[in-house]
Amino acid sequence: RLDERTREIVKATVPVLAEHGEAITTHFYKRMLTERPELKNYFNMTHQKDGKQPRALANAVYAAASHIDDLSAIAPAAETIAEKHVSLNIRPEHYPIIGEYLLKAIKEVLGDAVDEEVIDAWELAYGEIADLFISIEDGKYKASAWTGYRLFTIHKKVKESEEITSFYLKPEDGGSLPSYRPGQYIGIKADIPDYPHTQRRQYSLSDAPGKDYLRISVKREGGTEEIPAGLVSTWLHDQVQEGDVVPISAPAGDFYLNESTSRPVVLLSGGVGLTPLMSMYKKTRDERDVYFIHAARNGGVHGLKEEMDGEQTYVVYETPSEEDKTLAAYDKAGYVDLDWLRNVVPKEADFYFCGPEGFMRAMNGALHEWGIPDEQVNYEFFGPKGTL
Numbered sequence: 001r002l003d004e005r006t007r008e009i010v011k012a013t014v015p016v017l018a019e020h021g022e023a024i025t026t027h028f029y030k031r032m033l034t035e036r037p038e039l040k041n042y043f044n045m046t047h048q049k050d051g052k053q054p055r056a057l058a059n060a061v062y063a064a065a066s067h068i069d070d071l072s073a074i075a076p077a078a079e080t081i082a083e084k085h086v087s088l089n090i091r092p093e094h095y096p097i098i099g100e101y102l103l104k105a106i107k108e109v110l111g112d113a114v115d116e117e118v119i120d121a122w123e124l125a126y127g128e129i130a131d132l133f134i135s136i137e138d139g140k141y142k143a144s145a146w147t148g149y150r151l152f153t154i155h156k157k158v159k160e161s162e163e164i165t166s167f168y169l170k171p172e173d174g175g176s177l178p179s180y181r182p183g184q185y186i187g188i189k190a191d192i193p194d195y196p197h198t199q200r201r202q203y204s205l206s207d208a209p210g211k212d213y214l215r216i217s218v219k220r221e222g223g224t225e226e227i228p229a230g231l232v233s234t235w236l237h238d239q240v241q242e243g244d245v246v247p248i249s250a251p252a253g254d255f256y257l258n259e260s261t262s263r264p265v266v267l268l269s270g271g272v273g274l275t276p277l278m279s280m281y282k283k284t285r286d287e288r289d290v291y292f293i294h295a296a297r298n299g300g301v302h303g304l305k306e307e308m309d310g311e312q313t314y315v316v317y318e319t320p321s322e323e324d325k326t327l328a329a330y331d332k333a334g335y336v337d338l339d340w341l342r343n344v345v346p347k348e349a350d351f352y353f354c355g356p357e358g359f360m361r362a363m364n365g366a367l368h369e370w371g372i373p374d375e376q377v378n379y380e381f382f383g384p385k386g387t388l
């Protein structure tokens with residue numbers, strides 16, 4: 001355990017580091033990935049460009065450091081991060097490398113503003129935080145259905161909408177499949193022809209457990225004139241075919257249906273954020289009072305439509321097409337808002353939501369305004385953990 005002086009120094013300097021948080025972590029990634037290019041096979045290289053990854057790392061490190069007296073205060077956040085690490089096959093030997101470059105970056109960005117004693121204190125604090133993650137992750141690896149990657153064959157590839165395609169995965173070894181909690185995801189290791197680094201991404205399981213396949217449903221991230229198309233989703237859509245084999249990590253994630261309550265369940269999804277909620281819906285629709293509300297731009301991009309076939313399902317299209325209007329394919333045009341929500345779902349419920357950040361922020365705001373207690377509000381980010 002760290003001595004008191006070390007802890008005092010770390011806590012006192014958290015604000016200094018936090019102020020320069022992103023500058024430090026941006027510098028950290030740049031230098032580390034230049035000097036240790038093999039690590040590019042572990043990091044999402046697109047998130048290096050858009051700044052999300054440095055931001056997420058900075059927030060995690062400063063949150064941990066500010067609770068250095070009692071790291072149990074960061075347990076929920078540590079849980080989410082550790083689940084992601086396990087799905088990415090992050091190992092104890094990776095931690096010292098991160099530590100080394102993080103300390104170098106602190107020194108280089110802050111220069112004279114920090115002395116040796118401060119750097120030494122941060123080195124010790126980093127070691128303590130790293131040990132916490134290593135031990136949480138060790139427990140998870142031991143409990144995991146398999147460790148690292150297992151090869152799966154693309155048994156079936158099914159187009160679900162203009163943008164979403166499902167992949168049905170069966171283990172190449174012919175062995176059995178683990179159960180998982182509806183809401184969890186798998187990791188995929190993508191070696192894309194002509195792309196120099198291995199890329200890893202998570203995809204939520206979009207069907208109920210208990211089948212002889214795992215299903216993921218992937219949105220094509222098409223990009224624009226200014227923004228390049230998404231690497232892995234484009235590869236999956238355009239290049240990966242039925243019969244191909246892909247390495248998959250075991251189901252993981254702490255966003256799943258709480259089966260210890262019998263409260264009604266309200267599922268709120270935006271766009272491809274419907275995948276984990278679809279799994280929850282299919283698992284629990286016959287057991288509990290479930291409401292499923294899905295928001296999409298229009299019917300053309302609404303995937304897995306025919307699987308939302310229960311009575312308490314509601315479709316909200318931002319800008320319904322003429323065809324949507326003719327088919328009366330939706331319950332509301334525009335957005336999901338609190339006035340509407342409180343008329344269609346009960347307040348005494350467990351709420352789960354997932355979707356684009358704007359949608360998530362709106363749902364979070366609406367549920368808070370309605371007075372839903374925090375412990376009944378659950379959500380998943382389809383990217384580095386952000387803030388709502």
Ligand code: FAD
Pocket residue numbers: 044046047049050185201202203204205216217218219220221222223224227228229230231232233234253272275276380381382383384
């Ligand atoms: P990336 O290459 O990672 O790019 C991401 C986005 O950034 C794209 O929209 C791309 O166009 C844009 N971009 C590229 N270059 C730049 C640049 N220079 N500047 C700015 N923007 C740029 N996705 C699903 O489709 N279905 C799921 O069920 C699903 N479940 C998930 C579950 C979890 C827990 C998480 C964390 C993510 C999930 N995702 C899911 C998202 C998925 O993991 C990928 O992030 C997604 O497929 C995009 O990956 P990509 O490699 O195609 O795009």
